[in-house]
Amino acid sequence: MDFLEEVLSRVARRYSLKMCLSGTMKLGEHLDRGQMAVLANFFGLPPLQVNNKEEVRLIFRNLLKNGSESQWLEKIGDVLGYSLRPQPENTNETNREAAKRTLASLILAYPELHPLFFALQEDDSSIRSIFSGNSEKKGKRKCFTMAEIISFLLHNKEPITVSDLGAQFFKDSKTLRQGELRTLLVRWLRFLEPESASLEEIDLLSKHHILHDRLTVNAVLYGPVIYEKNGKIFDWIYQLYQQGETATLGWSNIQDIDKIYLQKQDSFIPDLITCENEAPFSSLIHQKKHSCLLFTSGFPSSTVQKLYQLLAPLAANCYHWGDSDPAGLRIAAIMYKLYPLQLYRCDVSVLQKHKKKLLPLTQQQKNDILNILVNQPNFPFSDELLFTLENGWLEQEGWQML
Structure with missing residues (x-):
């Protein structure tokens, strides 16, 4: 919330x-x-x-x-996502029955969304609210369209704005910018992924490649990178790297790249390190001058993810440095799913050495960890999750050379 x-x-x-x-x-x-x-x-x-x-x-x-x-x-x-005015009991019962019939139809139509529908059976308030003020036919149509959107997002890997999403599925670009259906979309995404319950709305949407404005979604990169596009060679990222400066790339920069190169430094292929937070990223520029560094800025945008997919296969090794709280480890897992990597400065061995620096978890963070462990048995960093659950989490800024 x-x-x-x-x-x-x-x-x-x-x-x-x-x-x-x-x-x-x-x-x-x-x-x-x-x-x-x-x-x-x-x-x-x-x-x-x-x-x-x-x-x-x-x-x-x-x-x-x-x-x-x-x-x-x-x-x-x-x-x-629900009406604040009390409704007559018979209206509530009518809405409940309409929601029950619609949910039964959704279960048959979208078997891949079973976790979502199971959660809606446990708590049907969000689906009942759709029938408040709507006919059963109209409410059912909204629910099926929302299920179609959720199904689309599970398989989509390209960035899409909320306006494009609304236009594509509701024929109205404003539909999902705010209001009832926007709230329903966010709630259903949270139901589908209990481990995302504590994410801010913007991070939850970003996780599913949903953008508010395509032009403002950037990636900050530091490294010896050159790329080819439309028959031309672009070395501006490399030139900035030679000056000790970062490059900021938008989605349009990385669209339709024909080929990308990671130049050797002192005869060695650079490592690629992704970094969650700004201050640690800035420190890495001075500490790892011969590496390629990619700033995720919290949960990675589609631009960051695409750039990582382009560069990771070229690097000598891939690493991620972030907080060891559940959100930070989820970020690492997102990057790992795109291309395998190792944790850097936040794996169990490092966390054990920083026990005095660990911060206590909130109850919500503990619940998030338990949800991940239960719902994602193949989570790549489960050892770090368990250690964090038992001992607390390490903030990036708390890391020290020991």
């Missing part, structure tokens, strides 16, 4: 108790600029108040100056 969903869920719980939007409500304290921007973008600035304790409160009186209670309940419900 992302930050906005968490806040709106609390607003929804408050409404279910009071049955009106009134008074003031604390949304958080010591929020960073990004979180404040999210709140301001959704509620507007006038309803938000920050006191001298840095508590951020929502003033409902000011909120209702910019829309009726019904309009705000509908807007909040669109994000959460």
Whole structure:
């Protein structure tokens, strides 16, 4: 659940108790600029108040100056994926039966999505919400289209924007940018992959190659790389490397590359090291001058993944350096699946030497590890997961030469 969903869920719980939007409500304290921007973008600035304790409160009186209670309940419900207004019992029962019939049809039509449908049988709230305000025929059509999208994403390896996805499956580029169906897509992806429960929405979508803007998805690379494209040789990455500088590549740069070269350094073929976080990546540039370094920036974008697939077969060895928390090890596993690699500075032997530097896991992180171990028996870094579960995790910045 992302930050906005968490806040709106609390607003929804408050409404279910009071049955009106009134008074003031604390949304958080010591929020960073990004979180404040999210709140301001959704509620507007006038309803938000920050006191001298840095508590951020929502003033409902000011909120209702910019829309009726019904309009705000509908807007909040669109994000959460369910209606906030109570429905008559017979309507709830009708929706439940429609959801049950639709789910039975989905199970037959998409056997590859069995884990998703099993989860929906356990918790049918997201599928029932589709039938709230929709006819059974229309609700069923939405569910089948969403299942078709999920099935497509499981096999898709190319970047696709949310606009393209909406246009392709709903004939409307705006459909998946926000609202009910966007929320449904994210929820179903989380149901399908329980180990992704704690991922931020943008990271979850990125994991499935879904972009918000194709032009802003870049990869940062440092290394002796030359490539051929459309009959021309491009050595600009190599020239920047010789100056000790990184190169930033967009998807258009790596599309239709005919051939790529990893130049030898001092007669040796360079290693390829992928790195999760920015500060450690910068330090590697000084420590591993003769290696090829690829910055994943957290979960790797499609551009990063494609570039790794091009370079990995050319490298002497492939490594990944990241945090040893469940998210960091999932990132390593994503890269490993593209082309096998070894952990660098975060394998069990290194973690054992850094026991005093290990950070405690949250309960959610522990749950994430257990989900991975149960649902992914072939996870490539299960030893590191088990060590982390028992001892805590090592942040990249906590690594030291011992």
